[in-house]
Amino acid sequence: MSALRDRLASGAFTITSELNPVRGGSAEAMKERARLLLGWVDAVNLTDNQGAHVRMSSWASAIAAREAGLEPIMQMTCRDRNRIALQSDLLGAASVGLTNLLFMTGDYPKFGDHPGAKPVFDLDSVTMLWTARKMRDEGKLLSGNELKPPPSGLFLGAVENPFAPPEEFRAARAAKKIAAGAQFMQTQYVFDVAAFERWVGALRDEGLTQRCSLLAGVGVVRSLRALDFMSSGKVPGVSVPDFVQRRLRGVHPDSVAEEGAKLAAEVIAQVKAMPGVAGVHLLTAGYEKKVPDLLEMAGVAGGRGPGSVTSSAATSSAATSSAATSSAAAVKAAAPDIAAAGA
Amino acid sequence: MSSGPVHVDLLPGPPADWQPGPGEPRLPRPPEPRLAPRSAYVVQRFVKPNWLNRRVGALVERLPLARRAFTVAERKSKEDLFGCRMCGQCALPVTGYSCPMGCPKELRNGPCGGVGPGGACEVYPDRRCVWVVGYERAASQGHADDLRRLQRPVDHRRFGESSWLNYWAGRDDHLWTDNDGLASPPVMGDQE
Numbered sequence: 001m002s003a004l005r006d007r008l009a010s011g012a013f014t015i016t017s018e019l020n021p022v023r024g025g026s027a028e029a030m031k032e033r034a035r036l037l038l039g040w041v042d043a044v045n046l047t048d049n050q051g052a053h054v055r056m057s058s059w060a061s062a063i064a065a066r067e068a069g070l071e072p073i074m075q076m077t078c079r080d081r082n083r084i085a086l087q088s089d090l091l092g093a094a095s096v097g098l099t100n101l102l103f104m105t106g107d108y109p110k111f112g113d114h115p116g117a118k119p120v121f122d123l124d125s126v127t128m129l130w131t132a133r134k135m136r137d138e139g140k141l142l143s144g145n146e147l148k149p150p151p152s153g154l155f156l157g158a159v160e161n162p163f164a165p166p167e168e169f170r171a172a173r174a175a176k177k178i179a180a181g182a183q184f185m186q187t188q189y190v191f192d193v194a195a196f197e198r199w200v201g202a203l204r205d206e207g208l209t210q211r212c213s214l215l216a217g218v219g220v221v222r223s224l225r226a227l228d229f230m231s232s233g234k235v236p237g238v239s240v241p242d243f244v245q246r247r248l249r250g251v252h253p254d255s256v257a258e259e260g261a262k263l264a265a266e267v268i269a270q271v272k273a274m275p276g277v278a279g280v281h282l283l284t285a286g287y288e289k290k291v292p293d294l295l296e297m298a299g300v301a302g303g304r305g306p307g308s309v310t311s312s313a314a315t316s317s318a319a320t321s322s323a324a325t326s327s328a329a330a331v332k333a334a335a336p337d338i339a340a341a342g343a
Numbered sequence: 344m345s346s347g348p349v350h351v352d353l354l355p356g357p358p359a360d361w362q363p364g365p366g367e368p369r370l371p372r373p374p375e376p377r378l379a380p381r382s383a384y385v386v387q388r389f390v391k392p393n394w395l396n397r398r399v400g401a402l403v404e405r406l407p408l409a410r411r412a413f414t415v416a417e418r419k420s421k422e423d424l425f426g427c428r429m430c431g432q433c434a435l436p437v438t439g440y441s442c443p444m445g446c447p448k449e450l451r452n453g454p455c456g457g458v459g460p461g462g463a464c465e466v467y468p469d470r471r472c473v474w475v476v477g478y479e480r481a482a483s484q485g486h487a488d489d490l491r492r493l494q495r496p497v498d499h500r501r502f503g504e505s506s507w508l509n510y511w512a513g514r515d516d517h518l519w520t521d522n523d524g525l526a527s528p529p530v531m532g533d534q535e
């Protein structure tokens with residue numbers, strides 16, 4: 001039921017991308033943004049109020065993305081909902097065929113646009129994955145109450161930050177999520193390829209890359225302003241190593257975007273060659289329209305593009321995608337929202 | 344300072360006038376556990392459910408006043424030593440004796456992805472993440488693998504109860520898995 005699962009199972013290099021829902025109540029606006037990625041990526045993550053900023057809900061955005069012809073991954077964080085609401089939303093998602101679900105703990109509310117909100121954190125990412133697996137495999141709620149029928153075909157995802165302290169524990173933490181039920185895992189921004197390789201190696205040694213597909217998080221730093229923001233410590237889980245900062249600050253300010261793209265393309269090529277890595281996850285920070293360029297540059301665009309899509313939903317959406325100017329404006333509006341997914 | 348095999352070391356605590364700042368009610372307090380890691384595992388040997396503890400526990404549970412006094416004593420001592428929040432289902436034995444309820448997200452399965460370089464808490468950057476502290480403490484005593492066990496969800500009805508009484512009466516038996524759960528799917532059990 002999950003095209004993403006089939007793609008990963010085939011062993012083909014897989015590309016997923018973040019797609020931040022719109023701040024607004026229109027499915028059409030959401031679809032416009034989604035169409036920029038049509039054919040270029042294998043699946044898109046609909047973030048769940050990323051960075052604790054209110055956006056259209058991830059389930060509604062996931063339906064819009066699917067209508068635009070994309071394979072949706074619905075994200076769910078434990079920040080805003082307790083175990084009752086999380087299980088109920090999971091059943092709702094399954095009922096409309098949203099089967100790629102990705103769970104994370106979530107950023108603290110103080111980083112968002114409603115810093116005074118009550119933090120929930122009733123479950124954590126591990127117990128939420130475990131609960132989802134129980135619902136699917138045992139057909140029971142956390143309480144033990146039976147589900148009639150249980151949600152079927154769920155493909156469960158997780159995130160991890162291989163670079164955050166305690167670094168020696170990060171592979172173990174990924175292993176906990178795999179034990180709990182994670183079948184695919186996306187990571188935080190990979191800048192430090194050597195550190196990433198150590199993390200992948202630890203999971204590979206335990207045979208866990210056979211059980212869970214790893215997708216390396218890759219994003220482009222587009223300006224010195226973005227670099228300052230990302231290295232300020234104000235974006236949960238994001239840190240930019242010194243050698244990357246030196247490289248980006250070493251070029252003319254006008255060429256930062258170009259250098260940032262080059263760097264990201266290099267990372268994609270490097271992780272692609274790493275055994276145990278199934279693909280990349282693009283952290284677009286609102287620049288969905290730049291995804292094709294990045295993939296070309298990294299040499300992984302072959303066979304991709306709107307022309308590669310054959311489904312009927314996609315053709316009908318391609319016909320209406322001439323409203324490119326307004327969609328570019330919608331994307332622009334999201335650009336400052338760099339806040340990346342905390343694990 | 345050492346006297347026989349039982350040797351308990353206290354680490355320096357926060358200054359006497361230390362208070363969480365405005366907007367920091369969920370700050371770990373004291374910011375880091377005060378019982379030295381080695382001492383914590385020594386004490387563990389005595390707190391584990393054994394014949395004596397079970398008897399004492401059963402007795403205390405039968406007398407409401409004794410139960411209250413016991414709970415207060417537990418709270419007082421564990422607050423000072425670990426910043427205990429009295430969740431009633433103590434995770435300390437498998438967290439390097441760093442209380443996970445001092446994490447602003449109350450995470451019991453390890454640190455979130457927001458830990459800053461140097462081990463800073465995502466929410467309170469001038470504090471170290473309770474899990475960075477816990478990992479360090481557990482690893483220093485050869486207990487790093489404890490943190491690989493899967494912790495089941497917290498039962499919020501137990502807040503305020505004595506975790507020692509719950510531990511000795513066996514009501515805590517299913518808080519975490521026996522191992523890392525990788526060999527066969529870990530059992531969640533029904534969380535009524």
Ligand code: SF4
Binds near residue numbers: 425433434
């Ligand atoms: S009883 Fe709960 S709150 Fe108290 S120290 Fe143990 S884990 Fe922390």
